[in-house]
Amino acid sequence: MTRRPGSPLIAGIAMLLLLALALAAGPALTGYSGETVDFSRALRPPSAGHWMGTDNLGRDVLTRVLLGGRIDLRIVAICVALPFLLGSAIGAASGYAGGWLDRIVMRVVDVLWAFPFYVLVIAIVGTLGPSMANLYVAFTLVVWISFARIVRGEVLVAKRAEYMVAARLLGFSHARIVLRHLLPNAITPAIVFAFGDAVLTILAVTALSFLGLGVQPPTPEWGVMIADGRNFIFDAWWISTFPGAAIIYAGLALTLLGEGIDDLLRPKG
Amino acid sequence: MALLRYTLSRILQMIPVLLGITLVAFLLLRVLPGDPASLMIGARGSDADVLRLRHQLGLDRPLWVQYAIFLREMASGSFGQSLAYRRPVMTLIAERLAPTLWLVGLATVLAVAITFPLAVVSALRRNRLPDLVIKTVFTAALSMPQFWLGILLILLFSLRLHLFPVAGYGSGPLGHLWHLFLPAFVIALGTSALTIRSLRSSIIAVQTAEYIDTAYAKGLTGRMVMRRHILRNAAVSTISVLGVHTGWVIGGTVVIESVFAIPGLGQLLVASIAARDYAAVQGLTVVFAVMVTAISLATDLGYALVDPRVELE
Amino acid sequence: MLELRNLRTAFEADGRRVVAVDGVSLRVAAGQMFGLVGESGCGKSATCRSILRLFSDARATIEGEIAFGGRDLARLPEADLAAVRGREIAMIFQDPMTALNPTMRVGAQIAEGLRRHRDLRGGAARREAIAMLRSVGVPGAEQRVASYPHEFSGGMRQRVLIAIALACRPKLLIADEPTTALDVTIQDQILKLILRLRQELGMGVLLVTHDLGVVAQTCERVAVMYAGHIVEEAPVAALFRRPRHPYTAALLAALPGRGRNRDLRAIPGGPPDLAAPPQGCRFHPRCPHAIDACRVQRPPLVETGDGGRTACLRWREVT
Numbered sequence: 001m002t003r004r005p006g007s008p009l010i011a012g013i014a015m016l017l018l019l020a021l022a023l024a025a026g027p028a029l030t031g032y033s034g035e036t037v038d039f040s041r042a043l044r045p046p047s048a049g050h051w052m053g054t055d056n057l058g059r060d061v062l063t064r065v066l067l068g069g070r071i072d073l074r075i076v077a078i079c080v081a082l083p084f085l086l087g088s089a090i091g092a093a094s095g096y097a098g099g100w101l102d103r104i105v106m107r108v109v110d111v112l113w114a115f116p117f118y119v120l121v122i123a124i125v126g127t128l129g130p131s132m133a134n135l136y137v138a139f140t141l142v143v144w145i146s147f148a149r150i151v152r153g154e155v156l157v158a159k160r161a162e163y164m165v166a167a168r169l170l171g172f173s174h175a176r177i178v179l180r181h182l183l184p185n186a187i188t189p190a191i192v193f194a195f196g197d198a199v200l201t202i203l204a205v206t207a208l209s210f211l212g213l214g215v216q217p218p219t220p221e222w223g224v225m226i227a228d229g230r231n232f233i234f235d236a237w238w239i240s241t242f243p244g245a246a247i248i249y250a251g252l253a254l255t256l257l258g259e260g261i262d263d264l265l266r267p268k269g
Numbered sequence: 270m271a272l273l274r275y276t277l278s279r280i281l282q283m284i285p286v287l288l289g290i291t292l293v294a295f296l297l298l299r300v301l302p303g304d305p306a307s308l309m310i311g312a313r314g315s316d317a318d319v320l321r322l323r324h325q326l327g328l329d330r331p332l333w334v335q336y337a338i339f340l341r342e343m344a345s346g347s348f349g350q351s352l353a354y355r356r357p358v359m360t361l362i363a364e365r366l367a368p369t370l371w372l373v374g375l376a377t378v379l380a381v382a383i384t385f386p387l388a389v390v391s392a393l394r395r396n397r398l399p400d401l402v403i404k405t406v407f408t409a410a411l412s413m414p415q416f417w418l419g420i421l422l423i424l425l426f427s428l429r430l431h432l433f434p435v436a437g438y439g440s441g442p443l444g445h446l447w448h449l450f451l452p453a454f455v456i457a458l459g460t461s462a463l464t465i466r467s468l469r470s471s472i473i474a475v476q477t478a479e480y481i482d483t484a485y486a487k488g489l490t491g492r493m494v495m496r497r498h499i500l501r502n503a504a505v506s507t508i509s510v511l512g513v514h515t516g517w518v519i520g521g522t523v524v525i526e527s528v529f530a531i532p533g534l535g536q537l538l539v540a541s542i543a544a545r546d547y548a549a550v551q552g553l554t555v556v557f558a559v560m561v562t563a564i565s566l567a568t569d570l571g572y573a574l575v576d577p578r579v580e581l582e
Numbered sequence: 583m584l585e586l587r588n589l590r591t592a593f594e595a596d597g598r599r600v601v602a603v604d605g606v607s608l609r610v611a612a613g614q615m616f617g618l619v620g621e622s623g624c625g626k627s628a629t630c631r632s633i634l635r636l637f638s639d640a641r642a643t644i645e646g647e648i649a650f651g652g653r654d655l656a657r658l659p660e661a662d663l664a665a666v667r668g669r670e671i672a673m674i675f676q677d678p679m680t681a682l683n684p685t686m687r688v689g690a691q692i693a694e695g696l697r698r699h700r701d702l703r704g705g706a707a708r709r710e711a712i713a714m715l716r717s718v719g720v721p722g723a724e725q726r727v728a729s730y731p732h733e734f735s736g737g738m739r740q741r742v743l744i745a746i747a748l749a750c751r752p753k754l755l756i757a758d759e760p761t762t763a764l765d766v767t768i769q770d771q772i773l774k775l776i777l778r779l780r781q782e783l784g785m786g787v788l789l790v791t792h793d794l795g796v797v798a799q800t801c802e803r804v805a806v807m808y809a810g811h812i813v814e815e816a817p818v819a820a821l822f823r824r825p826r827h828p829y830t831a832a833l834l835a836a837l838p839g840r841g842r843n844r845d846l847r848a849i850p851g852g853p854p855d856l857a858a859p860p861q862g863c864r865f866h867p868r869c870p871h872a873i874d875a876c877r878v879q880r881p882p883l884v885e886t887g888d889g890g891r892t893a894c895l896r897w898r899e900v901t
Contacts, residue, residue: 111289118520119538119557123550126542127298199412207524210416211539226417233424244417251412477638479680485636486675487695487746488668490661497694501685576685577730 009260015253023069034063034220043236053238055229061239065246067220073250075132075215076201079139084194086140087147088187094148095155095186096178105152109145117142121204122213130213135205143197147190154186188265195258199251206247222247272573279566286562294554295339298547299332326547339551348552353544358552361537366556368438369533371445372453372522377511379457380464384507387461388468389495395473407462415455415521419528422451436530452529456521460514467510471503478502505576512568516561583612583786584633584671584754585649589656591625591632593642598857602628604810605646607883610754610786610803615777617797617818618790619833620807621853626790627676629807630756633788634667635660651753669699672747676759678739682731688715688742689727692749699750714745717782718775737768741775748779754786761796773800794837798822806830809854809864812883816890826892826901829865863895871900 027033030051041058044050052061094105112120124138158164159182167177208214209223217224222243229239306322307314314322323329327338342349348358387407391400427435439448475481476499484498523535530536534553541549573579591603602625610616620626631637632644633655648655651670655663667673675681683691692714693707702710708727715723718741731739740760747755757776761769777800780787789801797804797818805815806829814827825831851868854860863881866872875895883891894900 107285107289111286111293113516114286114290114558114562115293115554116516116520116523116557116561118517118523119554122523122538122542123294123297123554126550127547203412203414206414207416210414211524211527213539213542223414223416226414226420230420233420234428237421237424240417240420244414244421247414247417248409248412252409255408255412479675479677480683481638482636482673482675483681483691483743483746484683484694485664486634486667486673488664488666488698488750489694490664493694493698497686498683502683505685578684578732 007260008256009264012253012255012257012260015249016257019069019073019250019253023066023073026066026070027063029066030060030063032060032063034059034067035218043232043239045236046238052242053236055225055239056232056236061225061242064220064225065222065243068222068225068243069246069250071215071219071221072202072205072223072247075135075205076198078136079143079201079205080194080198082136082140083143083197084147084190087144087149088151088183088190090144091148091151091153091190092155092178092183092186095152096159096174096182102152105148109148112142112145115142118204118207121208122211125208125213130208130216132215135208135214139201139204143201146193146197150190150193151183151186154189155182158182158185192258192262192265195254195261198254199258202247202251202254206243272570275573276566276570279569283562283566287559290555290558290562291340291343292336294551294558295336297554298551299328299335343552343555348555349548351541351546351549353541353546353549358549361549362534362552362556365532365534365537367533368445368449368531369519369522369526369535371438372449372456372526372531372533373515373519375446375449375453376456376460376518377515379453380460380511383457383461384464384468385500388465388472388503389500391465391469392472392476395469400469403465407458407465410458411462413459415459416524416528418458419452419455419525422455423529426451438531438533449531452525452531456518456525459521460511460518463514464507464510468503468507471506472499475499475503501575505572508568508572508575512565512572515564515568519557519560519564583614583650584610584788585647586629586633587647587649589629589632589644589646589648591628591642591644593628593637593639595857600856601859602810602856603632604859606807606810606812608805608812608815610788612753613780613784613786614803615780615787615789615801617801617804618788618807619792619794619797619804621792623853623856624807625810625856626807627758630673630758630788630790632656633756634671634673635663636673665699668695668747668752669750670752671754671756672750672752673756673758674740674743674747674760677763678736678743679763681743682739684731687728687730688734691742692727692746695746695749710749711745714749715742717779718742718745718748719771720745736764737771740764740768740772744772744775744779748783748785751783752785754788755780756788756790758790759792760789762792769796776800794822794833806833809859810856811864811880811893813865813894814890814892815883816886816888816892820888820890824888824901826886826890826897827865827894828869828871828900831901863893871896 022029036059038058041054042056044054046053050060050062052065055061055064090105094102120142121138124141125134128134128137164177164181167181205214206221206223206226209221210227212227215221215224217228225243226240229236229243232239306326306328307319327335339349346359348362350356351358351361354361387403391403394400423435426432433451434448437448439445481494481498484494489497522533523538525531526533526535527539534556538550538553541553586606586608589603589606590601592599592601594600604625606625606629608616618626618629633648635644635655644656646656650666655666658666682688689708689711692711693702696702696707696710712723712727715727720726720738720741731742734742755776760776761772764772773796776787789796791797801818803816804818804821805812806827807813808829814821814825814830816826821830822834825834854864854867860867862878863869863872863876866876869876873896879895881893881895883893886892886897
């Protein structure tokens with residue numbers, strides 16, 4: 001069995017496209033609003049009418065999974081993009097400038113690195129109060145260090161490369177050197193890392209919402225749905241099970257895409 | 270002797286990081302927007318109540334004075350007074366430490382027990398059915414929400430099959446093991462997803478090393494070569510993966526302890542945040558960070574013990 | 583003692599089937615020092631590894647006969663062959679820097695073989711390991727037995743590897759380029775050590791090298807390999823006096839201080855691709871004496887009358 005290099009990329013894109021289409025269609029696909037409470041339809045097991053059953057309030061679980069997916073994917077995109085931008089900028093500046101700036105940045109990174117990710121995020125969200133916006137703040141404050149480390153390391157390597165020496169001899173400005181020559185090379189590993197980070201972010205965002213520290217009910221969100229369904233798990237396993245399966249699906253799609261992009265951007269051997 | 274000197278110097282090097290940890294934990298609650306006093310009192314309290322509490326907490330004093338007080342409380346070992354429990358934070362933490370350590374310890378043991386046989390099978394039968402199954406299962410495990418898996422395992426093994434308790438920590442070592450098996454297994458599954466991958470590729474890399482030829486040329490059987498030569502060398506790099514991952518595992522206990530109602534540090538953290546018990550949150554944040562730092566030190570020492578080439582300086 | 587008959591070894595490389603050893607026959611007598619010479623990639627290492635079936639690639643196939651001590655090693659089940667390895671036939675490898683387990687004390691690495699084949703353990707194995715280290719000339723053997731490989735120099739590591747190989751007094755030592763990775767002065771010491779131990783233990787040695795100079799210094803018989811074939815096989819003195827194959831002649835001419843051609847590249851072209859070797863005599867594209875017949879027919883090894891054999895159709899005319 002030999003794996004063709006493009007296959008994870010194609011599989012990942014296909015899985016994400018399918019998910020995006022389903023999320024975009026949402027209630028239009030299922031014919032339910034996902035929000036209307038109807039006790040006469042409560043706790044129905046999966047059937048032809050309700051593929052994933054209904055919850056304790058009689059809402060269609062599939063519809064809510066799709067609505068939740070819209071929210072979760074948006075949060076994940078922002079919770080990866082903000083630290084990516086902040087961390088890459090700090091890492092590039094720190095690595096390029098060196099000196100005291102670099103020393104301070106690395107000290108801060110070392111200290112933040114010592115905290116378990118969940119503990120720091122929970123402490124920040126807990127201090128600020130649980131909300132979606134505060135999730136963005138917490139993730140940005142905690143995750144930037146990973147991107148800063150990666151980009152700084154790459155910049156340090158690229159700085160020594162010949163074309164860099166040439167660029168400096170030609171008298172290019174610092175901004176031009178960083179933006180045109182350093183970053184394009186240094187950013188690749190950060191992009192690859194971002195996909196792995198997106199998988200962890202889905203898990204963390206849904207976990208925080210599950211604990212009541214993220215998205216608040218009644219907003220349909222995968223973690224919130226799992227927490228809600230937990231009270232009915234003995235009689236209605238489907239309420240918690242399907243949102244979890246959706247998380248795995250999204251995570252797998254991002255993992256495959258990340259692997260594919262890694263193969264694409266950093267061909268090995 | 271060299272190992273002892275190395276350990277001491279590493280502990281000395283940790284001091285600035287530890288100071289930084291206390292500073293971050295301190296600033297977390299002072300610099301971020303949101304006034305602890307008004308959050309604690311909530312909408313019901315009057316402005317006068319808020320002012321009184323601010324004074325009581327020392328929040329009206331200069332920032333550096335507050336930090337000095339924070340450090341003094343930590344140095345005295347009390348970590349301040351918990352407002353929710355009306356007891357020193359350190360006492361609370363000491364009571365809750367054992368379940369978390371048991372959980373992390375058992376999860377690590379299980380992770381190792383899962384990793385070694387599966388990584389060996391994966392490497393020996395690479396790109397064939399067993400390898401592909403293991404790879405698929407553990408790639409899925411990597412994107413599996415642990416709290417979700419925990420709930421499903423409780424449903425299956427506790428509620429339906431009555432094999433394990435639904436919640437709690439139990440009493441006595443055997444009781445702990447019995448109560449903590451499912452939560453530890455959930456954590457171990459996530460860890461194994463990373464360590465199996467790492468150990469598999471190390472085994473494959475080590476298999477082609479020339480000293481493996483030397484081992485076979487001595488007349489050792491495949492099993493002996495695997496155990497004494499391949500695994501020992503392949504494990505070296507996996508130890509560091511395990512170490513890096515421990516921060517994630519310890520953080521993950523916060524979520525898992527909530528699912529399985531284990532009275533550990535993680536559950537205390539979530540409860541303290543819900544109760545707006547800031548002294549407890551601060552103390553716990555520091556303790557968690559110190560645990561991660563200590564484990565990374567232990568990992569480096571373990572690394573040095575397994576690989577004699579590591580320079581102890 | 584060891585006789586290869588029509589050995590043919592193939593494995594996968596870059597997704598292509600490569601026949602690295604193609605019909606090799608040779609005979610190493612008991613106690614003999616036998617040289618196997620050729621450029622890198624000619625199949626001499628693969629020949630050695632075939633004898634003990636030491637391939638990490640499970641798809642490697644070995645055909646032909648490997649007669650040793652009344653058995654055919656090529657047909658021996660893996661478990662029985664493992665009992666031969668280290669006990670009757672031992673092997674040392676090219677690069678002493680990578681051939682020792684970096685996480686294991688050298689004493690333990692020697693003791694492993696002692697335990698496996700001579701059932702020595704604990705103090706007895708340790709004493710024997712120290713004795714082995716001493717006999718291969720590692721100074722301070724009592725202390726060094728507890729050292730790790732990275733605490734030794736390259737030459738000392740090769741001595742340790744020889745100690746590992748000879749710990750069970752094998753009848754045959756296969757030495758695959760044992761000195762290639764070492765400094766010239768150390769090379770000489772290691773060769774002398776192998777010669778001395780061969781005398782002491784009365785064992786045969788199959789010495790693989792790309793260096794004819796080493797062969798001249800140490801061996802009694804020599805076989806020259808080219809592209810998976812043996813092209814000439816003869817007593818060392820005879821071969822150096824009068825090579826019976828154009829390829830051997832070219833190799834000799836490339837030796838420092840002999841002839842005009844200072845190096846092999848003076849022969850036009852390079853060694854052939856073993857996944858698609860040339861028809862007929864594999865040396866014909868580079869041979870100055872090639873005729874049409876050389877392009878068609880694989881020349882058989884024929885007796886030359888001075889104790890050797892050659893695989894050249896025109897050996898009488900051109901050598």
